[in-house]
Each structure stands twice: as C-alpha cells, then as structure tokens.
Amino acid sequence: MTQTASSKLRPNSTPAAAAEELVAENQALRARMTYLLEQAERNHSIMTRHQAFDLEIVGAANFPELIGIIFRVLPVISELDSVTLTLLDEDADIREVMLKLDVVFEDFPGLIFVEEVEAMGLELAPRNAQAAAPRPQLGMYDARRHATAFPHPPAGLQSVALVPLLRNKRIIGSLNLGSCDPTRFTPSLGTDFIEHMASIIAICLENVISNEMLKYIGLTDSLTGVYNRRYIDRRLLEEIARARRQQYPISFMYIDIDHFKRVNDTVGHGGGDDVLREVSRRIKNELRSSDALARFGGEEFVVLLIDADLDSAAFVAERIRASVAGSMIVLSQELQLSVTVSIGVACLAPGEAEGDPAVVARTWVAQADARLYVAKENGRNRVISRDADSAAELRNVG
Numbered sequence: 001m002t003q004t005a006s007s008k009l010r011p012n013s014t015p016a017a018a019a020e021e022l023v024a025e026n027q028a029l030r031a032r033m034t035y036l037l038e039q040a041e042r043n044h045s046i047m048t049r050h051q052a053f054d055l056e057i058v059g060a061a062n063f064p065e066l067i068g069i070i071f072r073v074l075p076v077i078s079e080l081d082s083v084t085l086t087l088l089d090e091d092a093d094i095r096e097v098m099l100k101l102d103v104v105f106e107d108f109p110g111l112i113f114v115e116e117v118e119a120m121g122l123e124l125a126p127r128n129a130q131a132a133a134p135r136p137q138l139g140m141y142d143a144r145r146h147a148t149a150f151p152h153p154p155a156g157l158q159s160v161a162l163v164p165l166l167r168n169k170r171i172i173g174s175l176n177l178g179s180c181d182p183t184r185f186t187p188s189l190g191t192d193f194i195e196h197m198a199s200i201i202a203i204c205l206e207n208v209i210s211n212e213m214l215k216y217i218g219l220t221d222s223l224t225g226v227y228n229r230r231y232i233d234r235r236l237l238e239e240i241a242r243a244r245r246q247q248y249p250i251s252f253m254y255i256d257i258d259h260f261k262r263v264n265d266t267v268g269h270g271g272g273d274d275v276l277r278e279v280s281r282r283i284k285n286e287l288r289s290s291d292a293l294a295r296f297g298g299e300e301f302v303v304l305l306i307d308a309d310l311d312s313a314a315f316v317a318e319r320i321r322a323s324v325a326g327s328m329i330v331l332s333q334e335l336q337l338s339v340t341v342s343i344g345v346a347c348l349a350p351g352e353a354e355g356d357p358a359v360v361a362r363t364w365v366a367q368a369d370a371r372l373y374v375a376k377e378n379g380r381n382r383v384i385s386r387d388a389d390s391a392a393e394l395r396n397v398g
Ligand SMILES: Nc1nc2c(ncn2[C@@H]2O[C@H](COP(=O)(O)OP(=O)(O)OP(=O)(O)O)[C@@H](O)[C@H]2O)c(=O)[nH]1
Pocket: 223, 256, 257, 258, 259, 260, 261, 262, 264, 268, 269, 270, 271, 272, 273, 276, 297, 298, 299, 376, 380
C-alpha cells in the first residue's frame, strides 16, 4: 500500500518540523512527478516514432527499400549502436533473385544470409522438441557467440538482443540489436515491445520477398533462367531514355540457333531444352553484368548491351558465335552435338534515341532482326552488324 505524506510524519515532531518535512516531501513528490512526466513524454515520443517507422516499413515497395528503412531508421529511433538483420536463405534463392533484380548487397553490410537456422547464433530448443517459438535473447555481447549476428560490431558494443523473426512459428531470420550501454539489453527486460516490432518486420519481409519472387518469375524464362520478353520490352524503353539523357550508345542483338528443328529431331525435345540451356549459359559467359540477356521464345535470344557502340557489340557477338560453335554440346556420354548461332546486331548511337521511345525501340529491334535474317540467308553461323555490307561480316564459315 502507498504511504501518504502525513502518515509518514514522526508523531512527536514540532509543528515547524512537521511543516518542513511536509515541504521536503512535497518537493520530492514534485521531482518524482516531473521525472514520471518526462518518462511518459519520452515513451510517447518513442511510440510515435515507432508508429511512423511501422507505417514506413509497411509502405516499402520492394526489398531494398524495406531493408534500407530498417538499417537507416531503426538505430535512430531506438537509439541503438548497431542493427543487423539475419535472413534464413536455405537454398540461396533469396540472394539469387535479389541479384537478378539488381539489388546491390554491398549497400547493406548489416544484411546477413545464413543457410541454416543453427548458424544464426540463436539458442534453440532441440530440433524435435515440441518447444514454443524461440523468444528474444538478451544479454551481454559476446564476440564469439555473436560473430554471425554482428560481423562488424561497433567499438564498445556491450549488450545485444537477438530477436527471432517468425512467420507461422517458422524462423525466417533474426533482428539483431546492439547497444554500447551494458544495461540496455538485460535478460530481465520485458520483450513485448521488441517482439511486436519484430513481428511487423517479419510480415513486411515475407511480403516483399514473395513479391520480389513473383516479379522475378514474371520476368524470367523458366527453362533457361535468363530474362523473358516482358522484361526486355520494359528495359528497352528505360535504357533508351537513359541513353538519351547520358548520351552513350546502346546495342541490341538477335541470336538464333541454326537449324534448331533438326536439333530437336535428333535429340528429342528434352535434349533440345538442354541445348537451349547450354547456349544461354555460353552467351551469358560473354556478357558484362550490365548487359541483359533474354530468351524471346523458341530458339531465339536477345541481348541488350549498355554503353556499347556497334563495333564493340559486333565484337561481343562474334565471341558469342565462336563460343557456341567452338565446342560440342555434351548432353550425355553418348550424345554430343555441334550447334551454331546466327546473330544480327544493331546500335543506337547518341542522337538516334530521340523521339517516342516505343517507336525508337521498334525500329532499332527490327534492324537487328533484319540483320539476323541476312545472317541466315548468307549461310548461318555468322554475325551481321551492318546493312548490305559483306565487309561487316566478322566471320563467314558458311
Ligand atoms: N526443345 C525446344 N524446342 C523448341 C522450343 N521452342 C521452340 N522450339 C523448336 O524450335 C524449332 C524452331 O524451328 P524453326 O523456326 O523452323 O527454325 P530452325 O530449325 O532453327 O531453322 P533456322 O532458324 O532457319 O536456322 C521448332 O522445331 C520448335 O519446335 C523449346 O522451348 N524447346
């Protein structure tokens, strides 16, 4: 029960002493009240900042945006010295898809991928135990135990909280909070608040990751794993606009496997699929990471080369032609075959990208297609990069 001020007065005190005691007690109460008000205001301000944070992460449009908000905003609003995020990526699918979608992982040094739950540094119940979902683990920082969660710990890191990110009781990762204040994360601290925050982060992560996966599936060719036509159609317009702004040349290639019908007839449709995969792999090996390779359907591939004039694009095309023709494609020990490709190349030089990008794209792509047709007409297994000019043929093994 709370004692009232008067009940604590000494029974034999003089009226003056009693008054003094009352004044002192009153002052103490006021100070306590001021402190509590300040605490309430601080808590209110933290709550408001966290509500704004929740709104921001819920509104994140994609994976890099969400991760960026977590790393940028959370340390500030929660007054933390380190925030990292471990994601469980058992088959490296998340990394592969994000790379395909041009996520630059170097921008997020606090993002850690592990391939098994055990590598997260969380203390877990034995695998088969019917344990409840793991709870946040708070305590003193231990460089060895927390090496995965804090690969680049700030100087003076003292206490940490490893907060499991759960979806349907399954661990998808862990949010790792670090402070240079040793009393910030102690095992006795209540964890409702950080668990609530982690559950919102987990939902947002799951959402953006599955959205990115869908985006990836919608933009890639399931047989070869390279981009599909939809992706290139969109990218062409973006790149035409960028090339116009930055005044650099871009080039486009049409690559068609020669006599592919015969390949299918010889090795069957399944063998034909393997050939498509191998050809796409050989094309890819000759490209820079800024170039985009897509399968346009059937046995036809296209490549978009950024900052490449006609001569460099024709040079790359010739390397591709030589790489495909250079060695047999091995389907099995008994089954190997020789495959060739014909390639049409067209460049969009600075100054040619003016006008409606859709019209520019159509004309430009049609030019590469027409040159591919010439390559086929002239005997296949060749690169054509100029019109009606046999000197532009880099190779003719007809
Ligand atoms: N295995 C496999 N074959 C495909 C696929 N898509 C299209 N094809 C086959 O690709 C062949 C394309 O044949 P054509 O367009 O006649 O051309 P081609 O035989 O390559 O002859 P040229 O292009 O003139 O050198 C057809 O037999 C299609 O069935 C696919 O996804 N897998």
